[in-house]
Amino acid sequence: MPRPPPRVPVSPIAEGSATLPAETARYVAAVHRLTVGDRFLAFDPESATEAEAEIVEVRGRSVRVAVAAPRAASVRPARRVTLIQATGKGDKMDAIVRDATELGATLLVPAVAMRSVSRPGGDKVKRWRRIAIEAARQCGRGDAPALEPPLPLLEAIARFARAPGACFVLDGDVHLSEFVVPLTREASVTLLVGPEGGLEETEIAAAVAAGLQRVTLGPLVLRTETVCAAALGALLAASVGTRPA
Amino acid sequence: MPRPPPRVPVSPIAEGSATLPAETARYVAAVHRLTVGDRFLAFDPESATEAEAEIVEVRGRSVRVAVAAPRAASVRPARRVTLIQATGKGDKMDAIVRDATELGATLLVPAVAMRSVSRPGGDKVKRWRRIAIEAARQCGRGDAPALEPPLPLLEAIARFARAPGACFVLDGDVHLSEFVVPLTREASVTLLVGPEGGLEETEIAAAVAAGLQRVTLGPLVLRTETVCAAALGALLAASVGTRPA
Numbered sequence: 001m002p003r004p005p006p007r008v009p010v011s012p013i014a015e016g017s018a019t020l021p022a023e024t025a026r027y028v029a030a031v032h033r034l035t036v037g038d039r040f041l042a043f044d045p046e047s048a049t050e051a052e053a054e055i056v057e058v059r060g061r062s063v064r065v066a067v068a069a070p071r072a073a074s075v076r077p078a079r080r081v082t083l084i085q086a087t088g089k090g091d092k093m094d095a096i097v098r099d100a101t102e103l104g105a106t107l108l109v110p111a112v113a114m115r116s117v118s119r120p121g122g123d124k125v126k127r128w129r130r131i132a133i134e135a136a137r138q139c140g141r142g143d144a145p146a147l148e149p150p151l152p153l154l155e156a157i158a159r160f161a162r163a164p165g166a167c168f169v170l171d172g173d174v175h176l177s178e179f180v181v182p183l184t185r186e187a188s189v190t191l192l193v194g195p196e197g198g199l200e201e202t203e204i205a206a207a208v209a210a211g212l213q214r215v216t217l218g219p220l221v222l223r224t225e226t227v228c229a230a231a232l233g234a235l236l237a238a239s240v241g242t243r244p245a
Numbered sequence: 246m247p248r249p250p251p252r253v254p255v256s257p258i259a260e261g262s263a264t265l266p267a268e269t270a271r272y273v274a275a276v277h278r279l280t281v282g283d284r285f286l287a288f289d290p291e292s293a294t295e296a297e298a299e300i301v302e303v304r305g306r307s308v309r310v311a312v313a314a315p316r317a318a319s320v321r322p323a324r325r326v327t328l329i330q331a332t333g334k335g336d337k338m339d340a341i342v343r344d345a346t347e348l349g350a351t352l353l354v355p356a357v358a359m360r361s362v363s364r365p366g367g368d369k370v371k372r373w374r375r376i377a378i379e380a381a382r383q384c385g386r387g388d389a390p391a392l393e394p395p396l397p398l399l400e401a402i403a404r405f406a407r408a409p410g411a412c413f414v415l416d417g418d419v420h421l422s423e424f425v426v427p428l429t430r431e432a433s434v435t436l437l438v439g440p441e442g443g444l445e446e447t448e449i450a451a452a453v454a455a456g457l458q459r460v461t462l463g464p465l466v467l468r469t470e471t472v473c474a475a476a477l478g479a480l481l482a483a484s485v486g487t488r489p490a
Contacts, residue, residue, distance in 0.1 A: 231478060236422075
């Protein structure tokens with residue numbers, strides 16, 4: 001089985017001839033060692049489009065390509081999943097952005113909860129976007145989750161928990177399965193995951209007032225990054241009678 | 246709400262008076278700063294038992310405790326889950342052991358697949374056991390998954406994939422949900438997760454011959470450690486009409 005051509009993030013994608021941005025040129029020529037005549041799949045996670053591309057000239061560090069007509073990305077998540085994720089210690093959010101991208105989240109809202117240990121600034125968003133695009137490239141996803149700048153949790157709930165679809169806060173006693181198994185594969189879902197120390201009562205009350213259902217994955221106390229992966233995995237595998245796209 | 250007493254791994258647990266092993270004594274006195282009269286919950290992940298304990302004497306680094314009658318662990322996974330996990334690069338298996346413990350795996354079988362980059366020796370098992378016990382302590386689980394020494398994958402399939410219950414290899418095109426949603430919450434499950442580069446055709450054929458169903462979590466290419474967390478999360482949330490213990 002021949003290896004599929006490498007996927008290279010390019011934004012925006014336009015049909016025709018183009019010189020690649022320096023970082024992309026380096027990636028194509030130095031990391032993948034592609035040269036004139038080699039092909040790759042250009043994908044634009046912003047617009048969820050992709051196009052075949054062929055290298056037509058390499059001169060020093062400059063790489064020129066011929067890009068075919070863009071088409072809609074072939075692989076995208078089946079449902080819209082908003083993850084409101086309380087920020088945690090150290091680089092936990094890096095791992096969460098990577099996992100959430102692989103597991104199909106479409107909007108990530110980092111939220112500073114009362115017990116959040118870290119209060120990341122807006123400058124972190126650029127880093128998280130880069131991680132999300134790299135994870136999208138690796139997992140073959142044609143889009144990347146949108147990323148909001150960090151918000152205070154109560155504001156995040158007010159703005160994002162009223163989205164259409166099922167909304168859950170992972171801090172309850174009714175099993176998540178009760179709610180997600182009956183969902184269709186396309187139904188929108190919003191998940192709120194608390195910080196290491198859990199959510200404060202006032203935060204849970206605000207979530208419930210905004211319409212979130214209190215749910216649990218069971219009696220074990222999961223790390224916040226494990227909750228994210230397990231709950232998104234549960235959503236991927238929750239709906240009966242559906243096939244992967 | 247008062248904080249629950251700390252959980253301290255002690256093996257074996259016996260009713261009566263005892264001097265704690267040096268490492269446990271350090272943990273109790275230096276990490277948790279407990280002293281005479283303080284209580285903790287001693288738990289033995291080997292036997293899945295637990296007992297209330299009270300510190301009766303601290304002399305230098307020596308800690309004596311009075312242990313109440315042991316009882317069966319109050320929190321254990323609802324089903325038996327065997328994870329046959331192909332070994333990966335670097336410390337991936339450390340993270341997988343931690344996640345799998347939190348997410349209820351009961352037997353971990355590290356397996357060296359044809360495309361496995363690392364071939365860990367039996368000496369790694371001691372390290373993974375320590376990680377599993379620490380994860381069990383943190384997540385409130387009264388047992389810890391059993392850990393086999395690393396085996397060649399075909400041998401791991403021959404020995405462990407014939408267990409009773411549903412058996413899956415995460416390398417197919419029928420969605421995992423088709424199979425797991427109808428399972429009862431107590432049904433045993435065996436999961437085989439391949440290495441970074443995927444399983445070889447001969448390995449998949451051996452798995453299928455041993456009775457494993459080929460399944461997928463969707464069209465995205467997940468890292469091996471993400472597969473583990475997502476698939477175990479899917480099992481936790483798969484069964485309708487059940488409540489957490």
